[in-house]
Amino acid sequence: MIDVTTYWAPLLHAYQPPTQDFKVLKNIDKECYKPIFSLLERYDDIQFTLNINGVLIELFYEYGFGDTMDLIKNLVSESKIEIVGTAKFHPILPLIPQKEVQHQIQMNEELNRREFGRWERKGFFPPEMAISGSVAKFIHHLGYKWVILSGIACPEEWVYDKIYLSPNGLQLFFRDDILSNKIAFKNITTKEFVKALLKMYKNEKEIKKNDTYIISALDIETFGHHIRNYEKTFLKKVLDLIYEEETIKTIFISDLDQHFPIAKKKVIPRESSWSTTYEDLKANIPYPLWDHPDNSVHKYYWKLMKSLNNLMNLSDNLDLTLDWEITNYYNTARFFYNRGIYSCPVWWSNPLNGTWSPNLIYKGVELLIRAALNAQMALVYAGKSDLGESYFDSISYYHGLLLMELNNITKQNLKRFNEIKST
Numbered sequence: 001m002i003d004v005t006t007y008w009a010p011l012l013h014a015y016q017p018p019t020q021d022f023k024v025l026k027n028i029d030k031e032c033y034k035p036i037f038s039l040l041e042r043y044d045d046i047q048f049t050l051n052i053n054g055v056l057i058e059l060f061y062e063y064g065f066g067d068t069m070d071l072i073k074n075l076v077s078e079s080k081i082e083i084v085g086t087a088k089f090h091p092i093l094p095l096i097p098q099k100e101v102q103h104q105i106q107m108n109e110e111l112n113r114r115e116f117g118r119w120e121r122k123g124f125f126p127p128e129m130a131i132s133g134s135v136a137k138f139i140h141h142l143g144y145k146w147v148i149l150s151g152i153a154c155p156e157e158w159v160y161d162k163i164y165l166s167p168n169g170l171q172l173f174f175r176d177d178i179l180s181n182k183i184a185f186k187n188i189t190t191k192e193f194v195k196a197l198l199k200m201y202k203n204e205k206e207i208k209k210n211d212t213y214i215i216s217a218l219d220i221e222t223f224g225h226h227i228r229n230y231e232k233t234f235l236k237k238v239l240d241l242i243y244e245e246e247t248i249k250t251i252f253i254s255d256l257d258q259h260f261p262i263a264k265k266k267v268i269p270r271e272s273s274w275s276t277t278y279e280d281l282k283a284n285i286p287y288p289l290w291d292h293p294d295n296s297v298h299k300y301y302w303k304l305m306k307s308l309n310n311l312m313n314l315s316d317n318l319d320l321t322l323d324w325e326i327t328n329y330y331n332t333a334r335f336f337y338n339r340g341i342y343s344c345p346v347w348w349s350n351p352l353n354g355t356w357s358p359n360l361i362y363k364g365v366e367l368l369i370r371a372a373l374n375a376q377m378a379l380v381y382a383g384k385s386d387l388g389e390s391y392f393d394s395i396s397y398y399h400g401l402l403l404m405e406l407n408n409i410t411k412q413n414l415k416r417f418n419e420i421k422s423t
Contacts (some may be wrong), residue, residue, distance in 0.1 A: 004211050006197045007251045007259060010243070011148060011175070011217040012036075013125065014052040015023060015090050019363040029065050032224035036231045037071035040080055043239055047252045049148075049188050050081045050220075051125035054088035054111040055333070069115065076116055078413040082118055082252045084123035085109060092290045094271065095302070097309055100243040100341065101138060107338070123148065123256045125370070127343055129217075130287055136166055136269060146171035148217060148253065150274040151178070152281070155267060161210040162200040162263040163256065172267055173253055175217040177274070183234065184218050186227055190237040197248050213256055217274070220312035269354040270340040289353070290346045297349035297361065297409065300402040304365075305341070307394040308372050312337055314391075315375040318382050333374035340367030351413050358406040369399055 014033070016025055040046060052072070060069050075081040087093060087104035088111065096104075112119040124144040131149050139147050139228045141371060147170055154174045156164070179196060182188040188196070201212045223231040242248045251259075271286035280288045292298050312333065320327040348357045359412030372395045379388045 003247055004209050006200070006248050007211065007213040007249050007256065008197055009047075009049065009050065009086075009173075009213060009215045009253045009256060011049040011125070011215065011253065012220040014050065014056055014220045015127070016056045016059055017052075017342050017344045017364075018055050018059075018089055019342075019344075019360075019367070020059060025059055025063055025065070026222060026339045029060075029068055030224050031228070032221050032231070033065075033068050034071065035224050035286055036220060036235070037068065037075060038169045039231055039236055040075055041071065041078075041238075043080075043243075045250075046080055046239065047250045047255070048075075048081050049084060049253045051086050053086055053090050053127070054108040055090065055339070057111055057115060060080055073116065082122070082254055083119060084114055084125050084148075084253075085112070086125045087127055088344045089339050090127040090344075092128060092130045092273075092287055092343050092346075093126050094130055095287065095291055096305075096341055097185055098134070098138060100309075101135065102142070103338070105142060105339075106146060109199065122146065123173075123335045124361075128287075128290070129153070130290070131269055131270075132271045132286075133268060136170060137168055140168050140170040146253065146257075148173050148175060148215070149269050149274055150276065151175055152274075152278065153269040155270050156265060159263055159333065160212045160214065161260060163260050164263050164267040166267070166268065167266045171257065172269055173215055173256070175215045175274070179214065180216045180218055183216065184222050184226075185231075186234075190234055190241060193234075193238055194241045194245065194248070195243075198245065203273060210350045211259060213260060213385065214250070215253065225286075289350055289355075290343060292350075295349060297402065298346055298406050300398045300405060301349070301365070303348055304368065304395055304398040304402065307391040307398070308337070308368055309390040311372055311375045311388050311395070314384070314388050318378055318384070323381055324376070326378050328368065329378035329381060331379060333371045335371075337371035338368045338376065340371055342363055351409055356409070356413060358410060361404075365402060369395070398409050 045182060060066060064360050076083060081331055086108055087323050088108040089104060091104055121143045122145050124139050124147045129150045131153055136147060149172060151174045166172055197214060200214060223235055270281060273287050275289050276286055285292060287376045291302060315330050315333055318326055318330060320330055342364060348360040372392060376392045379385050
């Protein structure tokens with residue numbers, strides 16, 4: 001077999017919720033962020049794509065971890081890391097209004113330009129890789145060149161030596177879900193991983209074979225936080241092994257189109273996330289951990305959100321020059337709303353998957369309630385309270401139902417646990 005090159009395009013995703021506790025972030029920074037960025041500094045000729053949500057950048061500074069940001073900036077300046085676009089507070093983009101999609105993306109872009117200088121729109125990481133046709137169109141409309149998606153979003157034959165385009169020209173890159181999940185769940189050794197890079201999509205019986213590429217994408221917290229010392233026991237060893245292999249190169253996802261042609265066939269990605277299964281797709285449930293029709297917490301949460309979106313639309317249209325009180329209440333509402341639409345509350349609402357935390361759910365709901373209160377107060381001071389009262393009453397109603405559901409589900413969980421324990 002003629003030697004051909006495997007281009008490994010690794011993506012790391014760094015995010016913490018706006019409600020994260022100082023002690024938790026301090027621990028993650030110590031176990032994961034500083035070790036992994038310090039590790040990458042020690043290697044030449046490596047290229048990693050990094051998604052870091054703006055909320056985490058702000059938390060670094062707020063909690064006194066600016067030295068971690070210095071590490072990231074150094075890696076960017078040395079062209080070892082490329083920073084992609086995303087939504088600042090990590091909402092599930094297909095589930096929020098388009099004007100909020102734009103607002104979240106633009107807030108993140110402003111932060112990227114402030115922190116990383118001449119940052120440009122190239123790649124885009126939708127939170128949780130949650131994608132829809134309308135979101136993909138909007139990403140392209142904003143000027144992004146490519147988007148990263150879960151492998152399950154690929155509706156056509158898997159490509160490893162070509163690049164798919166959407167109908168409007170957005171480059172579609174699909175992560176290798178199998179390989180990425182093997183790393184995430186510690187189901188592959190370093191030697192097995194490097195061997196997979198060398199052999200995957202290559203047929204030794206063929207006289208000629210094209211170069212190939214593989215994209216892995218994981219939460220960066222996998223290395224050192226979720227799996228203790230994994231940045232040393234896995235990532236460092238992989239980089240050391242790759243250094244000895246001339247036919248494996250790390251590459252930015254943005255540079256893959258310099259080595260691989262565009263496929264002739266245009267592709268419309270499936271609506272999905274990186275937690276979506278084929279069973280979910282068959283059931284037409286593209287975002288199961290955040291909007292499942294059988295999940296009562298999700299149901300009440302999104303009914304509350306619908307009314308809050310309408311209330312925020314009313315306050316967005318107020319004349320803020322009329323009264324300082326209007327401006328103050330509106331800005332406060334925006335502060336809580338921007339943060340409150342993050343993805344974590346509904347993610348923690350999945351007891352059958354083992355992710356159930358009433359307090360972490362309510363941390364997010366509380367932000368939404370404070371947004372609703374301040375939006376309605378802005379309307380009151382503008383003399384337009386009657387416009388928002390039906391929405392405000394609806395929010396209060398579903399807030400109560402949601403609280404009762406947290407109580408009911410917790411009792412059900414405890415009952416199931418006791419029944420299993422007694423058998």
